[in-house]
Amino acid sequence: MSQAVAARERLALAADLPLEQGLALYSTVAPHVGYAKVGLSLFVEHGPAAVAAFQKLGARVFLDLKLHDIPNTVELAAARAGALGVALLTVHAAGGEAMLKAAVKGAREGAKAQGHAAPKVLAVTVLTSLSAEDVTSIGFTGTPEAAAQRLAQLAVKAGVDGLVCSPREAEGLRRLLGPSPFLCTPGIRPAGAEKGDQARAETPAFAIRAGADLLVVGRPVHTAADPVAAARAIAEEVSSA
Numbered sequence: 001m002s003q004a005v006a007a008r009e010r011l012a013l014a015a016d017l018p019l020e021q022g023l024a025l026y027s028t029v030a031p032h033v034g035y036a037k038v039g040l041s042l043f044v045e046h047g048p049a050a051v052a053a054f055q056k057l058g059a060r061v062f063l064d065l066k067l068h069d070i071p072n073t074v075e076l077a078a079a080r081a082g083a084l085g086v087a088l089l090t091v092h093a094a095g096g097e098a099m100l101k102a103a104v105k106g107a108r109e110g111a112k113a114q115g116h117a118a119p120k121v122l123a124v125t126v127l128t129s130l131s132a133e134d135v136t137s138i139g140f141t142g143t144p145e146a147a148a149q150r151l152a153q154l155a156v157k158a159g160v161d162g163l164v165c166s167p168r169e170a171e172g173l174r175r176l177l178g179p180s181p182f183l184c185t186p187g188i189r190p191a192g193a194e195k196g197d198q199a200r201a202e203t204p205a206f207a208i209r210a211g212a213d214l215l216v217v218g219r220p221v222h223t224a225a226d227p228v229a230a231a232r233a234i235a236e237e238v239s240s241a
């Protein structure tokens with residue numbers, strides 16, 4: 001496998017843009033980025049049509065809905081997501097064990113019913129926008145890393161395929177949980193890039209060295225003067241990390 005292909009498998013574009021703009025951007029960066037992440041804004045506005053539009057471009061779709069509700073509701077929603085043929089689906093680990101099990105069950109059954117491969121269900125541990133002070137203020141005890149580890153252990157026990165965490169927590173989670181869970185890290189900022197609302201951000205190379213499988217990048221590409229050059233530079237950093 002060439003290094004370019006390997007890096008492409010490890011990058012997701014957060015398409016938090018109007019749909020046409022997101023599709024146009026993904027088309028141009030697709031040589032460097034294998035996944036398109038459809039998040040809340042696109043899904044609220046366009047629903048499954050947004051997923052289908054990126055799939056038509058050949059993207060593997062990461063449906064980032066961060067489901068968090070009672071188990072029955074999450075199972076129903078995860079089944080609908082699985083039926084769309086998405087590659088990845090997120091839920092909040094803080095929804096608890098029964099909800100996480102329901103998400104995995106729903107996603108697998110929904111995919112199977114439509115002849116798709118089951119999506120990987122990823123549990124969001126502690127949002128990368130939360131600082132240590134925020135984590136305390138919402139009632140978690142200890143550091144963001146300690147909270148992420150507790151939530152990750154719960155989620156893995158419930159049978160999820162992977163976790164969403166800050167690059168700062170990836171190494172500790174690998175040590176704690178071993179090689180199996182798929183680790184996805186948003187909060188990626190190339191050196192010198194604006195952090196915006198990301199409180200626990202790190203560079204692409206940091207995330208890869210810490211053991212991340214998939215890096216999510218949005219604004220550093222959207223806002224770059226040359227988005228293709230920005231995506232290429234991130235892919236090169238991933239390859240050489």
Ligand SMILES: O=c1ccn([C@@H]2O[C@H](COP(=O)(O)O)[C@@H](O)[C@H]2O)c(=O)[nH]1
Pocket residue numbers: 014015016037039064124126127128129164165186187188196198216217218219220
């Ligand atoms: O903890 C989390 C979970 C999800 N996200 C999502 O990732 C992207 C990041 O976009 P940037 O523009 O690169 O900041 C965004 O879609 C979030 O919803 C996250 O940032 N942190």
